[in-house]
Amino acid sequence: MRNLMYCLHIAFLITVFVGIGSSSDELKHETATKRSPYETTKVPSMSQKKKPHVPIQDQSYRYTPDWESLDSRPLPSWYDEAKFGIFIHWGIFSVPSFGSEWFWINWQGSKNPKYVEFMKKNYPPGFTYPEFGPMFTAEFFDPDQWAEILKSSGARYVVLTSKHHEGFTLWPSKYSWNWNAMDVGPKRDLVGDLANAIRNNTNLKFGLYHSLYEWFHPLYIKDKDNNWKSQEFVKSKTMPELYEIVNKYQPSVVWSDGDWEPNDKYWNSTDFIAWLYNDSPVKKEVVVNDRWGSGTTCKHGDIYTCTDRFNPGTLQPHKWENCFTIDRKSWGFRRNAMLSDYYSTPDLIKEMVTTVSCGGNMLLNVGPTHYGQIPPIYEERLRQIGEWLRINGEAIYGSQPWTFQNDTRTPDIWYTKGKGSKELFISDPVYAIVLEWPKSGVIELTDPTASGSTRVTFLGYAGAVKWTVSAPGIRVSFPSKSKVSNDWAWVLRLDNLRY
């Protein structure tokens, strides 16, 4: 086994050295990541198929390894209630931390001049990507500190890249000999250490990202050359790894990626997901995304991610997630990022609000450094979002989309619906989230219709709110800004609306 793995490793290094595997359509995905978040021209449409209802309590029910059966599984309720998670992109790409986490393929696959030049200027001739491995030192990685920062953001779950397309595993995988964080670089189990710290110190759910494909793995390239008629890579790498991380770390999310070249039959995705739902240690609460082979995205899985930074601006027929980056241009940390490359806190709150109003969750990405720190610019964004959520979280957590997602006439007002109580005759409150402070001091809410007992409250403001019935809707006078304990996106809670 070891000898075999050694041969594979040598083959791997040779492959790296000669830089096989460059075809421009491998970069499709990265191009997609560069789209503006508000650009909604190319929104893919979701599968409208109605899910047959299968009660999750029925423990004897077994899913079969086909999408019809797997898609009938009800979504574990924690996920929709959570609304907000943090994505962490960390790996060997955090060492060069230049351009993006697609460093390796940009440099040696597509031979992008920007990357070739960077290597020529800063590293000795003949330097190979695996030589970045020992430089992934993570000497300041303090998982308890990370847990505290992540918790402060108000997020309810975390998803860490257990392995990106470069193939380096952040856990000591039996299937990634000498290309994992225990053998090379940090010399520790980064996945296990973070999982323990999250579970020790917070109530956040812990999830794992995993890339099905690896750009330069010789067995993957061999299967590709065989037109996906062989599955050597899936048998010896992808599947063993997926079972390994689920059994070892019991992730609440399995966030698959790197799926798009062959189809799900090649990946054996449905077999794995059926095991996950029927027999795995996380069968009750695990959530999977939709990236399980070409053609599955936006069609299959518990939650749809569709594209990176998906934010359609309209109500969607299926639970979805907007995976979004604080750095506009990269998921991994970039030393060459400018301040203007980072979204501001109000930008990020707007992204969360528009996402949640339309039925989505936001998975907000940070890129730690090779020395193991979440850079303070990210930390500040996270803490500020957390402050906002401490005041306004009731409009987000556990909310549902309302009849209207945004106001039909007044721009920059988005709605969500909370949960009242049938027993106590409390109707569901509606939240109007106002993204821009009204210059006139007055705001028109077109869509809510007041009843005789309607109440309006302003979250983060202790005083009474002045409002009147207007036709149609409700006109609200904003208080003095200095009396409001919140700097961005103000929330009006509307109780007892007629509709």
Ligand SMILES: *[C@@H]1O[C@H](CO)[C@@H](O)[C@H](O)[C@H]1NC(C)=O
């Ligand atoms: C916290 O995590 C450590 C590992 O980092 C583990 O050994 C310890 O048992 C955990 N403590 C608690 C209270 O769970």
Ligand SMILES: *[C@@H]1O[C@H](CO)[C@@H](O)[C@H](O)[C@H]1NC(C)=O
């Ligand atoms: C894929 O699933 C089929 C059917 O369960 C199984 O026979 C085959 O061995 C699996 N292949 C891999 C690579 O796991």
Ligand SMILES: *[C@@H]1O[C@H](CO)[C@@H](O)[C@H](O)[C@H]1NC(C)=O
């Ligand atoms: C509401 O949102 C939709 C979709 O994002 C947008 O097209 C529309 O202009 C918005 N309405 C207003 C009044 O801004």
